[in-house]
């Protein structure tokens with residue numbers, strides 16, 4: 205496949221050629237588990253899931269996505285909620301798994317936990333100290349940025365600018381202001397592990413370097429994460445791993461997704477505009493959330509608005525309607541074709557251009573809608589399903605997709621609510637009447653008042669999960 209991927213390190217798209225023919229190793233920085241995932245956290249998981257699905261169409265892929273289960277934020281949450289860090293991380297790891305499954309994100313092949321790799325981290329730190337790339341000072345171990353000539357080249361930073369730009373007070377034990385922590389001491393009431401440098405815990409960056417080394421080796425094909433990770437996290441991972449492996453190049457392709465904002469503002473807890481995947485799942489199906497996340501190119505910013513999910517649901521309704529009609533004509537569920545439609549494949553091969561791939565799927569849907577010939581319909585529906593598979597969409601049976609829209613209300617309950625609304629109106633209790641109308645709308649029931657009374661219908665795309 206002529207797969208072009210944008211490599212942050214090169215600053216341009218390059219032809220992807222696996223390090224070992226026929227195979228690919230992919231590592232993506234996973235969540236720090238101290239809270240429910242927000243929709244921004246879901247973006248890298250979904251984007252790299254599409255990448256892995258695409259790579260799997262022609263390569264044997266090993267995909268690892270870690271769980272960061274030791275962190276100041278986890279410690280804080282554990283203290284606040286009076287439980288152990290293990291309980292906090294287990295709770296939010298499970299929640300993360302549920303949320304990602306709802307978005308059609310396939311589990312990675314390997315999901316290493318930081319706390320289960322402390323030995324590997326200490327081992328790597330010891331090698332860095334031995335080779336003069338790191339030094340111990342006051343219970344800390346620091347990486348010496350001056351020991352690595354290429355430091356700063358991934359993020360395009362110059363060491364001299366970093367000194368000038370350093371606003372925070374610099375710890376006195378650092379030889380260079382940009383030196384970063386590999387190991388730090390833990391207070392008695394903080395989680396910690398025994399090490400040659402005293403009881404302490406690892407720095408965040410060394411976690412990924414050690415887990416990659418253990419599970420994927422010294423060199424990997426693709427390393428991904430959100431744009432905010434380029435510096436310092438990935439710059440530091442690169443420095444550690446390259447130095448621990450005698451200068452061997454660490455990552456062939458660095459890939460970073462752009463940020464998700466909300467109604468043009470940055471999503472942040474202090475602004476109170478953080479949208480949890482969990483809550484969005486009450487508003488729309490996971491598949492609609494996934495499609496919404498893929499509607500912009502992964503490197504572009506994605507602005508989430510009040511209409512985003514309605515639009516995504518409508519798009520899926522259109523696609524499933526077309527497939528439902530074709531299935532009905534064929535008298536069976538038309539299976540996915542063996543090959544991905546060329547237009548979808550070409551779009552994804554161009555640096556994972558999902559908006560273009562979705563547009564290509566819609567072209568096929570249009571063609572399907574305008575065809576009356578059963579053979580053509582079968583071909584097109586099979587092609588649409590194959591294209592959907594690689595993007596992680598359209599795996600549902602169309603009848604189930606629409607059936608799930610029907611909410612929990614049965615006909616008797618709907619009729620009862622409509623009668624209650626009529627009584628409320630007669631009693632001039634318009635507030636109550638409106639409340640009942642809203643409740644019905646939420647359940648995907650549209651009502652209209654006419655001369656013969658109130659009529660109702662179920663509408664596709666509204667209502668429940």
Ligand code: AMP
Nearest residue numbers: 235236244245247248429430462463464
């Ligand atoms: P964290 O759990 O904060 O370590 O983040 C997990 C992943 O989500 C990282 O790859 C981040 O870069 C990414 N991420 C966090 N916030 C956003 C956002 N608003 N938009 C896109 N990606 C994000």
Ligand code: ZN
Nearest residue numbers: 233412437441
């Ligand atoms: Zn990482």
